[in-house]
Amino acid sequence: MRDGFQDALADTGRARLNYPFEQGPKIGQAMDIAAGVKWLRMPLSGSLAFINVWAIAEGDGWAIVDTGMGGPDTMDAWRKAFAGPLKGRRVTRVFVTHMHPDHIGMAGWLTRKYGARLWISRLEFLMCHSLAADTGREAPEDALRFYRAAGWDAEALEYYRARFGGFGKGLHALPDSFHRLSDGDRVRIGDHVWEVVVGSGHSPEHACLYCEDLQLMISGDQVLPKISSNVSVFPTEPDGDPLTDWLTSLARIKSRVPDDVLVLPAHNDPFFGLHARIGQLVSGHERALERLEAVLAEPKRAVDVFSVLFRRRINEHLLGMATGESLAHLNCLIVRGRVVKETDAEGVDWYRRRG
Numbered sequence: 507m508r509d510g511f512q513d514a515l516a517d518t519g520r521a522r523l524n525y526p527f528e529q530g531p532k533i534g535q536a537m538d539i540a541a542g543v544k545w546l547r548m549p550l551s552g553s554l555a556f557i558n559v560w561a562i563a564e565g566d567g568w569a570i571v572d573t574g575m576g577g578p579d580t581m582d583a584w585r586k587a588f589a590g591p592l593k594g595r596r597v598t599r600v601f602v603t604h605m606h607p608d609h610i611g612m613a614g615w616l617t618r619k620y621g622a623r624l625w626i627s628r629l630e631f632l633m634c635h636s637l638a639a640d641t642g643r644e645a646p647e648d649a650l651r652f653y654r655a656a657g658w659d660a661e662a663l664e665y666y667r668a669r670f671g672g673f674g675k676g677l678h679a680l681p682d683s684f685h686r687l688s689d690g691d692r693v694r695i696g697d698h699v700w701e702v703v704v705g706s707g708h709s710p711e712h713a714c715l716y717c718e719d720l721q722l723m724i725s726g727d728q729v730l731p732k733i734s735s736n737v738s739v740f741p742t743e744p745d746g747d748p749l750t751d752w753l754t755s756l757a758r759i760k761s762r763v764p765d766d767v768l769v770l771p772a773h774n775d776p777f778f779g780l781h782a783r784i785g786q787l788v789s790g791h792e793r794a795l796e797r798l799e800a801v802l803a804e805p806k807r808a809v810d811v812f813s814v815l816f817r818r819r820i821n822e823h824l825l826g827m828a829t830g831e832s833l834a835h836l837n838c839l840i841v842r843g844r845v846v847k848e849t850d851a852e853g854v855d856w857y858r859r860r861g
Contacts (some may be wrong), residue, residue: 508623523779526768529781530775534586536561540720541697544591548574548583550608550709557608557772560724561587564696567596567620571715571724572603572772576611576678584612600696601687602626602708603726605634607676610774614678624684625693627704629711631684634677641674643662649741655801655855656829657807665822687713700724703762707752708735716763723767729759729783732774734790739837749838760784791835798835799844805856 531537533556536544547556560571574580588594597620602610610626617624624631634768645667653663687693689704693715703714705728715724721776725733737752765781777783797814811832812820820828836857839845 520599522782523777525777527775530558533583534590536587536591537682539768539776541590542720543720543722545770545776546587549579550575554773558770560770561592563747564598567598568592569601569695570616571601572609572726573600573612575608575676576615577676580612581615584616596620597622600610600624601715602630603714603724603772604712604725605630605637606709607673609726610634611676612678614680624681625687626684627687627711630713633710636679638674638677638680640671643671645670651853652741652744653829654834655849655853657809657854658825658829662822662825666826682767703759705755705759707737707748707755714759716767721767722770723763723780724770726772728755729769729780729787730771730773731769731777731783734787736827736831737834738827739833740830745837747837747841749791749834750841754792756784756788761800769842795835795839799859802845802857802859805858806847807854807856808836810855
């Protein structure tokens with residue numbers, strides 16, 4: 507889930523990217539991207555301000571791709587859109603790229619209001635339900651132990667306890683059923699066929715949609731032009747290696763989707779230059795791994811390496827994401843055989859360069 511967390515992992519050189527639209531649509535309005543494809547924005551709080559969502563003409567209605575954060579502001583924006591540029595036509599299906607609340611938050615409202623089906627990958631649907639079930643729970647000891655091991659102090663752990671279970675607050679009641687999207691599926695939406703291209707790392711089974719006829723790719727959070735999506739290790743899978751998943755996914759997308767597509771991202775603006783952007787993202791992470799390995803000549807905790815990976819000061823609001831992303835890089839180096847982890851008598855993990 508993005509909240510404007512700018513890191514030092516993405517290459518700042520973007521000269522090879524081209525943005526064909528001078529400005530995007532205002533909330534409640536829409537812009538035509540291609541025949542039968544409209545670009546809308548839904549409001550977000552924080553520095554990102556909005557998420558891009560897409561409406562694809564299908565018969566007498568619209569297939570919607572991503573839905574915005576659950577809540578009255580987004581509901582009002584959708585009502586304005588249907589009263590205006592979407593011309594009061596029904597929703598035929600709701601496609602969701604992945605399970606973060608700014609993407610799936612209003613899926614329950616749209617599917618119930620219009621009697622439509624949710625189309626999403628299986629892992630995203632199940633993971634979303636699992637996280638939503640944490641609403642109202644106390645923070646589990648396993649998670650507290652995970653963050654103690656990363657180097658969090660008592661104040662940070664108390665802040666985590668107070669905020670735990672907030673995932674479901676960004677969701678309208680989730681749909682109770684779904685239609686499964688799988689990698690390689692070819693789905694006809696309206697007049698054109700869209701291929702499902704699955705990525706992982708930012709989320710478990712993120713579904714991008716590529717239309718060869720229209721030369722479009724709806725990339726969700728898998729490829730963003732100006733920010734690098736958060737790739738994190740979480741308490742539920744402390745030894746996971748999502749960064750390798752992420753890098754492998756980007757390479758797979760580059761091999762399957764041509765460079766001349768117009769990329770429709772969830773954040774920032776549509777752009778040309780898919781392969782260049784993938785190259786920037788991959789090289790940025792690889793350089794971060796090199797910097798990280800270099801500073802581990804002396805043992806360090808996860809919280810000790812923030813300055814190596816991030817440009818900005820990490821406050822309590824960013825601590826969770828910064829810790830998760832730092833652990834993703836540390837775990838990747840462990841899997842590559844470059845770093846070892848040792849746990850001290852207090853249960854704190856220390857990382858050092860092998861040899």
